[in-house]
Amino acid sequence: MYALLDANNFYASCEAALRPSLIGRPVCVLSNNDGCVIARSEASKAMGVKMGQPYFEVRHLEAEGLVFLSPNFTLYGSMSDRVMSLAAALGPSMERYSIDEAFVSLHGVRGDQTKRARAIRARILQWTGIACGVGIAQTKTLSKFANHVAKQADRKPGSYPREHAQVCNLGVLSRADVEELLAATEVAEVWGVGRRIGEQLRADGVMTALDLARLDPAIVRRRWSVVLERTVRELQGESCIELEDAPPAKREIAVTRSFGHPVTDVEPLVEAVSTFASRAAEKLRKQSSVAGLVHVFAHTSPFRPGPRWARSLSVPLRRPTADTAEITEAAVMGLRLMFEPGYMLAKAGVMLCDLSSELHQQCELDLEVEAPVRDRSKLMKAMDQLNTRYGRGTLQVAAMGQQNQLQAWQMRQERRTPHYTTDWRQIPIARA
Ligand SMILES: [Mg+2]
Structure with a gap:
C-alpha cells in the first residue's frame, strides 16, 4: 500500500501560515519578476484567477482585496522540510515527489491506516499551519487518484462522497465503490495521462478513469505506449511503479x-x-x-x-x-x-x-x-x-560582485514576504 500526501495550495498556504491575516483571503503568488500567477488560495480561485494568468490581466482585482505576493522560495523550501518530516511518520520509506507532495510506502504498517493518516494530517496542520490531503491505495497511480478524491470531496461538495474528504483510503473500499469513484473522474485527471493523451483517449471514447482502467493492457501497449500500459495496470491494482528513494541525478x-x-x-x-x-x-x-x-x-x-x-x-x-x-x-x-x-x-x-x-x-x-x-x-x-x-x-x-548592493539585473520581488523561518533577523514578532 502507498499513501500520497499533498499540501493544499502550498505556496499560498505557506504565506498564510506565517501571516494569519491572509487566512481565508484571496492570495496569489506570482512568478519571478512578478510575471504571472503560480499559486492561488481557494478564495482567489473563486474570484476567477487562472493558473499561469499574467499579472497585468488580474492586477485590477487588487481593488477587490486580492493580495499579490512575490515568490518566497526560501520560505516554501523550509516549510516543505517541516511538512515532509512529519509526513515521514506515515510509513517506513518516503519519496519526495515535489516540494509539496510525497509518496510513502505503508509496507508493514499495521492497524487502521485511515485513522493514522487522519491523525498525521491533523498534526501537520496544527504544527505547520499547512492543510494536506492524503490518498491511500494499492499502487502509486491509485494513491494519486485517491488523493484527488480526498481534495475534491473536501473543496467541492457534491463531487465525491463527503466521507472521503481529506483522507481517502481505497484499500478499505469494495471494488464496486472504487469503480464508482473512477467512473466519476475524467480520464485526464489520472496521473500520467495529462491533457494531450487525455484528448486522444476521449476521441477514442475513453472518457473516465474507469473506462481507462477497463482497457486491455496488451492493446494499450500496442496502440499507445508502455507508459500508458503501466498506468492501466496500476489502475487495475497491479503495482508497476516503485518508490524512488532518491531522485535520479540530472543530466544537465x-x-x-x-x-x-x-x-x-x-x-x-x-x-x-x-x-x-x-x-x-x-x-x-x-x-x-x-x-x-x-x-x-x-x-x-x-x-x-x-x-x-x-x-x-x-x-x-x-x-x-x-x-x-x-x-x-x-x-x-x-x-x-x-x-x-x-x-x-x-x-x-x-x-x-x-x-x-x-x-x-x-x-x-x-x-x-x-x-x-x-x-x-x-x-x-x-x-x-x-x-x-x-x-x-x-x-x-x-x-x-558586491551582492549586498541590489543590482539592476537582480529579480524584481517587490512583494516578497520575509524569510520568517530561515533568518534570525526576519523572525516574526507577535504582539499582544
Ligand atoms: Mg499541492
Missing part, C-alpha cells in the same frame, strides 16, 4: 533568470553570469557530478521593441570539474567572447552539460608540467558547508 543543470531591468553593459552581465555559474556548480556538487561543458547564453526580450540579439556559446572544460572558480571562469570567458554592446538584454543563463559522476573520472597523463591538476574539492566542500550554515552568499567568487 541550468540556472537562468530574467532580469529585473534590462542590462546593456558587460560588467553587470559578468556578475549575473558568475552568480548563475556558481549556483549551477553548487547544484552539480550536490548531486556528486562533474561537468564537461559550460554553455552560456543571453538575449533581448522577445516582447519589447528594439533590436533583437541572442547569442550562446559552449565552452568545453579541459577536465570535467565541479569547481566553482573553473566553471565561472569558463562561463565568463564565453560571455566576453560573444558579448556585443548596444542591446537591452533581458535574460541570461548558464547550463552545465556532459555531466558524469565525480566517482568515475577519466584521468590523463600529466605531461605538461606548467599546468598541474588543481584539486580544490575540499575547498568547494568547505564553501558549501559555510554557505549552508550561514546563508547563501557567505562565501562566493569575487566575480559575482
